[in-house]
Amino acid sequence: MSETDDTGSIHDEERSQEALAALFIVVGAALFVFPEPVTSAVGAALVLVGAVVFLADRFL
Numbered sequence: 001m002s003e004t005d006d007t008g009s010i011h012d013e014e015r016s017q018e019a020l021a022a023l024f025i026v027v028g029a030a031l032f033v034f035p036e037p038v039t040s041a042v043g044a045a046l047v048l049v050g051a052v053v054f055l056a057d058r059f060l
Helices: 011-033 037-059
Strands: 001-002 010-012
Touching: 010 011, 011 037
Parallel strands: none
Antiparallel strands: 001 010
């Protein structure tokens, strides 16, 4: 669903949600690679959140 904001540009909410999900997954995967337990846990959590956002956007 595309909407026009005050500046006249098109803001596509679905595309921005997909980009946010992709960003979470990429950053989470990068953090998961680092050998520290904290970064691995945060990375796994970001991948999980990104997957949930992506799947919710796709199927809901």
